[in-house]
Amino acid sequence: MxxxxxxxxxxxxxxxxxxxxxxxxxxxxxxxxxxxxxxxxxxxxxxxxxxxxxxxxxxxxxxxxxxxxxxxxxxxxxxxxxxxxTNSYWMDLFNTDLLRPDFGKIPSNGKKVMVEYSSPNTNKPLHLGHVRNNLLGYSVSELLKANGSEVYKVNLVNDRGIHICKSMLAWQKWGEQETPESSGLKGDHLVGKYYVIFDKEYKKEIEALKLTGQTEEEAKKNAPLIREAQAMLLAWENGDEGVISLWKRMNGWVYDGFAVTYKNLGVDFDKYYYESNTYLLGKDTVDEGLEKGVFFKKEDGSVWIDLTADGLDQKLVLRADGTSVYITQDLGTAQMKFDDFGMDESIYVVGNEQDYHFKVLFLILDKLGKSWAKGLYHLSYGMVDLPSGKMKSREGTVVDADDLIAEMVATAKQKTEALGKVDNFSEEEKESLYYKIGMGALKYFLLKVEPKKRLLFDPAESIDFQGNTGPFIQYTHARIKSLLSKAGFTAGVLVDNQIELSATELEMIILLAKYPAEIAAAAKTFSPASLANYIYEVAKMFNKFYHEIPPIVKEENEQLKQHRLNLSWVTANVIKDGMRILGIEVPERM
RNA sequence: GCAUCCAUAGCUCAGCUGGAUAGAGCAACGGUUUUCUAAACCGUAGGUCAUAGGUUCGAAUCCUAUUGGGUGUACCA
Incomplete structure (x- = not known):
């Protein structure tokens, strides 16, 4: 246009x-x-x-x-x-543009982008909130790739700190040498179990101390368990071999568990960073900031930045004893990532509870005069709520990622079997299909909502297989594939541009032609949701088309038949490619 | 208190840098299968776009205030 x-x-x-x-x-x-x-x-x-x-x-x-x-x-x-x-304008567009095998492929824009996502703690298994993060991070990466950027996916693993020590300590005390092998538990679940045990025992100690007259605050500080955990963290930092080897062992279990969950989610990373390697970073940056007069030192030796002129507060960047806080290492890590990759843009996929943190982080880097600071972006997303309220991992009231996946696949199996269309599938094909449908439903459900909005997840009612859902789109694709094979379709045969077009066919061409622009728009706003809704429109349009015309397979006018098959073929391609960007597989038949 | 995000049909969500009579799905009700996959399609019903002002030829969209909700405001990460 x-x-x-x-x-x-x-x-x-x-x-x-x-x-x-x-x-x-x-x-x-x-x-x-x-x-x-x-x-x-x-x-x-x-x-x-x-x-x-x-x-x-x-x-x-x-x-x-x-x-x-x-x-x-x-x-x-x-x-x-x-x-x-004129119809011939649209037909020409269709023939020369949409029918090309590389329709929807956007040439390189020369930009390098890093997407950091997932960033799990190694003290507990992944839950529904992480699932949203992982799916978002992965699909945004694919979206930016589709828009012509070179993308690095990185995972910054939070593998150290007091929370890790809690699981370790509880295992030491009550674990009786339990391992994933001996217990049959997935590694991350085993470790998470001890994290919950720690919290339970810790709470008991607090209650006991309160009975002796201590305030809640004092009791929290004085409980023997928390003191032991702190001592363990100190020992870890001092290189205590016993603690380090326990840490390696238990982290190993967690990584084995995560690997399975990541595989099931279909996400991957080009590089892992570990906080155990990066937690000391950032002190150079602090020195740099002091030199440049961006930071200032208080009498006690602590280092601060004054952001009151920007409408924010004063913010500590280094403790008086010279140790780091959260933002110290983020400053250092940001520098390191840039030194490693030299990217033009860097996307942090992190929940919206950290909006303030990233605002401060980016502002500081900008004030330090980092040329790359303007390419930093916090892709903030809302929490996933349950009808019963919030998920609390310490109390074990979470929707566990692995359980959820299993449940989705089971539901897909049950619904598919009820429809009775898979009788001639092999067992292997069936399993693969149930997995694709179950994950398709879950992924589409989480991705179709605008990232920054909160999302209500009702396990009983939310996941549907009809209407604006993953399986609806998958079904449309499978249906087209079946049609094309029944009709003996050959790709690449152009139809005369004078052919008569129905209103729906014209609408379809116009809608399909927008695909590249949809990718570009979604990439610009880092929003897989807009792409998801577009694909849904495409699928819906096809179903309408499919219903209102007589069977294509029986069409005797060869031009008309070829044209309608062409249209179906392009639709299937757009659906498949768009869903791929969302990280959703579409089956050939279902 | 301050900062920030959100508020659209009973429910879950769309609505592009302001454009025509605000759209889908689910749930409800009715219809469609001797023809290419009915996980589909068609129809009915459902709205004071939280409220009140303002800007504009034109506002769900931009601005201001108010109300309700989330999150943050740690020498935790």
């Missing part, structure tokens, strides 16, 4: 002798109730046309009909100029 904008600019120049920015011209789809396919809003032009909106639209309409061959007619409704465009 770019040629249309160019022509409108020329027309306005000729009609009213006015130069107009292209951005002032908005071309949109004509609403169904009116004649035409493209609509130009003329209100912005009346200022210089000095005529009524209707008259202005008429002038422009006449100009376009006279000067553009593809525009055959126009009508004016209020300030809206509706243009009728």
């Amino acid at each position: 770019d040629f249309m904008i160019t022509e409108v600019v020329k027309g306005l120049k000729q009609l009213y002798n006015q130069d107009v920015e292209e951005s002032l011209i908005s071309i949109q789809d004509t609403r169904k109730e009116f004649e035409g396919q493209a609509t130009i809003v003329v209100f912005p032009f009346v200022r210089f046309s000095k005529k009524s909106p209707e008259q202005t639209a008429n002038d422009l309409g006449e100009y376009l009909v006279a000067n553009l061959e593809v525009v055959t007619a126009f009508n004016v409704v209020k300030g809206f100029l509706n243009l009728s465009i």
Whole structure:
């Protein structure tokens, strides 16, 4: 439609002798109730046309009909100029653009982007909140790749700290040498079990201390368990061999467990970073900031930054004893990541409870004069809520990722079997299909919602297989595949551009043609959700088309048959490719 | 208190840089299968876009205030 904008600019120049920015011209789809396919809003032009909106639209309409061959007619409704465009224009577009095997592939834009996501703690298994993070991180990565960027996916593992020591200590005390092998538990679940035990015992100690007259706060500080955990952390930092080897052993169990969950989720990483390696970073950056006068030192030796002029608070960046806080290592890690990859943009996929932290982090890096600071972006997403309230991992009231996956696959199995369409599938094919459908439902459900919005997850009712869902889209794809094979479709056969198009066929071409623009728009806003909703539109449109025309397989007019198959083929390609970006597989049959 | 995000149909969500009569799905009700997969399609019903102002030819969209909710405001990570 770019040629249309160019022509409108020329027309306005000729009609009213006015130069107009292209951005002032908005071309949109004509609403169904009116004649035409493209609509130009003329209100912005009346200022210089000095005529009524209707008259202005008429002038422009006449100009376009006279000067553009593809525009055959126009009508004016209020300030809206509706243009009728020849079918052959759309057919040419379809033939030369959409039918190309590489339709939807966007050439490289030369940008390097890092996406950091997942970032789990190694003291407990992954839960539903992590699932949202992982799916978002993975699909945003794929989205940016599809838009022509070079993407590095990294996972910064939080493998040290007091919370890790809690699991370790509890295992030491009550674990009786239990291992994943001896217990049959997945490694991350085993470790998580001891994290919960720690919390339970810790709470008991607090209650006991409160009975002796201590306040809640004192009791929390003085409980023997927490003191032991702190001592363990200190020993760890001092390189105590016993603690380190226990740490390695238990972390190993967790990684084995995570590997399984990641595989099931279909996510992967180009590089892992570990906080046990990065937690001392950032002190150089602090020195740098002091030199540049960005930071200042208080009498006690602690280092701060004053952000009150930016509407934020004073923020500690280094303790008086010289040890790091959270933001210290994030400053150092940001520098290290840039030194490693030299990326133009860096996306942090982290929940919205850390909005403030990242605001501060990016602001500090900018004040330090880091040229790359403007390429940093916090992809913030809302929490996943349950009808019963919040998930609390310490209390074990979470929706566990592995349980959820298993449940989804089981539901897919049950629903598929009830439909009785898989009788001629092998056992292996069945298992693979149930997995694809179950995960498709889960992934689509989580991804179709705008990241920054909170998401309500009702295990009993939320996951559906009808309507705007993953399986609906998968089903549409499978249906097209079945159609193409029954009809003996060959790709790459062009149909004469004079062929008659139905209203739905025309709508489909227009919708499908938007695919590359949809990818670009979704990439720009880091939002898989908009792409997900677009794919749904495509699938819905196909189903409508499929129902309102007679069976294609039996169509005797070869041109018509080939054209309808072409249309189906492009639809299937767009669905498959779009779903791939979302990290969702589409089966060939279901 | 301050900061920040959110509020659209009974429920879950769309609604692009302001554009025409605000759209889907689920749930409810009715219909469609001797023809390519009915996990589909068609129809009915369902709305004061939280409230009140403002800007504009035009506001769900932008601005201000108010209400309700989430999150943050740690020398935790």
